[in-house]
Amino acid sequence: MRNWLVRDLAGIAVISAVLVGISYFLGWIPIPGMAYYNRVIVTIGINIILAVSLNIINGHAGQFSMGHAGFMAVGAYTSAYLTYFHFQPFLATLAEGPGRFALQQALFLGALLAGGAAAGIAGWVVGLPSLRLRGDYLAIVTLGFGEIIRVLILNIDKIGGARGLSGVPAFANFFWVYFFVCIVIIVSWRLVRSQVGRAFLAVREDEIAAEAMGVNTTHYKVQAFVIGSFFAGIAGGLLGHYLVYLNPGMFQFTKSFEAIVMVVLGGMGSISGSVLAAVILTVALEGLRFVKEAFGLTSDPRMVIYAIVLILLMRLRPQGLLGNRELGDFFRRRKGGDR
């Protein structure tokens, strides 16, 4: 009975066990500067969540959201508010031990999900009116939304305002980040191979034909948008609890743009493409740090780099690295010797 649920729970347990193993291994590797590499690995993970979730909106459903950083901010501040003001003080009253550790993990998971839910609700509020209209409205409205959220946070003193919120509990780590990397990949993968995901694709391909086949296009656009925003919120929560610091400047438009570049680079609609592009771009940006130091640059050259990446991409491979295929499709094609 309900063995599909049992199988999924077992799958989650296995993934968790493997991730715990890897995180111990990473902690043990005796290389100088390992802490730095760990930070890069976690950043890659957060960017994968951002890219894969944005790909649901921009790649699968074909809508153009430019406010991913805004939804990230909603999730980040909501979850940090809960842990900083409520969960952490409460945990501090308990005696140290495995019980407290377990409770902390559970509360953190709850805070992340609450942050995701808040971002999802924000996505619904923003998306419902604008997704009824033509496609470009969403781009403009989400762009505006991202800025509004940032300015709003700047002016809320309780959560730090412009100073930022320091002392966010350090609950996030390799395990939690990659746990949600797995979740967002599985969810997105399963969705796109279901009727819901096929409706997203139909909306992207041809709205008039989709409606003629009985697809309520607005409903599915909003659904894709809410799901994507939810995971952006999760990514925000992870970021805050990893850096133990939040600041509205972390969620500027450039952050949304970064996620867009990843999706486009990977190939609109390709989940593995988004993952690949998130890895490549994050590593490249880290490399840029050294370039910046070596040349003694005073400002961050990343916007110039994005522009160059996009221009080259449009010239050389407009469909992105993987097009709308998945990595596996390329191997299958070779093996099968397709027509």
Add this chain to the structure above:
Amino acid sequence: MTVTAVLEAKGVSIRFGGLTAVCDFNLAIQPTELVGLIGPNGAGKTTVFNMLTGVYKPTEGEIRVSGVNTRTLKAFDITKLGAARTFQNIRVFKSLSLLDNVKIGGHIHYKYSWADSVLHSITFREHERQAEKEALELLSMFDLDHRAHDEAKSLPYGDQRRLEIARALAAKPKLLLLDEPAAGLNTGETTELMQQIRAIRDKFGIAVLLIEHNMELVMGICERILVLNYGKTIAHGRPEEIQRNPVVIEAYLGEAVEV
């Protein structure tokens, strides 16, 4: 009055600015009828389809699909009432597989949610298995099953038209609306397609409304024909009557090349 007409249009007109594209259009279609809608290019045939399927709202008049007034309904609601269509300028989902195209055709029959999709629940599996089976059956009806996993845009023109019909049939409609399904096909393919349309009607027991601007083509298969010219209905009757009707002949004389 025991059977409801699958389609009933009463006094339907639509104006685009100053142009009355369709004027006082009346048509009732009973279950399993095969009706032709013909007329020269620009007569308003596609516009009639767009009104029947909810793409356009008529300026005047009333449309009922399966007895339900569609005035306030969206296109996707009308599909749920049992009307599925194809497009004159093919609108298959180009970068999706043939299989996915047909599965989306059956969209209104899915009864599982996004949560079922994410959890791969039993409901999800059963529905998907069934959908896959039905989609392959429809594809094989049109000899397309061997290309089920190819992208739709890789199909030749004629096969894309057939794929679009398969996709519409996946909705299990009571009324199938075909907009110039033979456009761009050669004579052999056209004859074959016309026979196939008749076979579909017989097999599924559904009504078909077929747009075609070449009069000869529909004569052989339709039981009833309605002729539009400049948005007005100039004739409506059995094929033999239409063929002899001087007004129809006159309207088509300007298009002698087409006949």
